[in-house]
Amino acid sequence: xxxxxxxxxxxxxxxxxxxxxxxxxxxxxxxxxxxxxxxxxxxxxxxxxxxxxxxxxxxxxxxxxxxxxxxxxxxxxxxxxxxxxxxxxxxxxxxxxxxxxxxxxxxxxxxxxxxxxxxxxxxxxxxxxxxxxxxxxxxxxxxxxxxxxxxxxxxxxxxxxxxxxxxxxxxxxxxxxxxxxxxxxx
Numbered sequence: 001x002x003x004x005x006x007x008x009x010x011x012x013x014x015x016x017x018x019x020x021x022x023x024x025x026x027x028x029x030x031x032x033x034x035x036x037x038x039x040x041x042x043x044x045x046x047x048x049x050x051x052x053x054x055x056x057x058x059x060x061x062x063x064x065x066x067x068x069x070x071x072x073x074x075x076x077x078x079x080x081x082x083x084x085x086x087x088x089x090x091x092x093x094x095x096x097x098x099x100x101x102x103x104x105x106x107x108x109x110x111x112x113x114x115x116x117x118x119x120x121x122x123x124x125x126x127x128x129x130x131x132x133x134x135x136x137x138x139x140x141x142x143x144x145x146x147x148x149x150x151x152x153x154x155x156x157x158x159x160x161x162x163x164x165x166x167x168x169x170x171x172x173x174x175x176x177x178x179x180x181x182x183x184x185x186x
Contacts, residue, residue, distance in 0.1 A: 015053040017043045022064055026104040031111060036060060061114060062122050068109040069125035072098055076132045091133070092155040092183040099159035100175070106159065158182055 054060040
């Protein structure tokens with residue numbers, strides 16, 4: 001009995017393909033839409049194939065959140081590398097823009113369903129993102145840590161309010177103007 005090529009299992013980089021497909025599903029359907037069986041169907045592999053790379057749905061979601069924190073850290077690092085000028089506004093803008101451009105990923109990264117305390121890879125990625133934020137904000141003293149947390153709370157709150165559509169835009173104002181106006185406040 002021969003197997004047709006379309007039915008036999010062979011996938012170049014299945015882990016990467018699964019993650020890429022999961023990111024698309026996450027943005028389209030949210031966290032609840034990311035299921036291993038549906039993901040297998042999306043990349044045309046057997047239902048058991050994703051389990052070679054992720055032992056559970058939680059492991060897949062953790063891997064997605066790690067990708068999110070890594071992308072987020074790179075975005076913050078890009079802001080820091082763009083110049084020594086006052087980085088608070090550009091950093092805040094980058095934070096809110098990341099959330100608005102990647103709502104499913106952003107929500108997953110900060111989901112209470114993903115407990116970072118028992119997921120070392122996720123904890124490291126989240127801590128690295130916050131370390132980048134602290135570094136860009138100016139250092140590691142307790143006062144600087146508090147300033148970074150204050151800035152984080154401010155931009156995170158703005159991002160969530162915008163994602164949840166709790167802030168109405170006045171006629172003629174776009175979201176970029178709103179972000180700039182809020183971040184310009186002392």
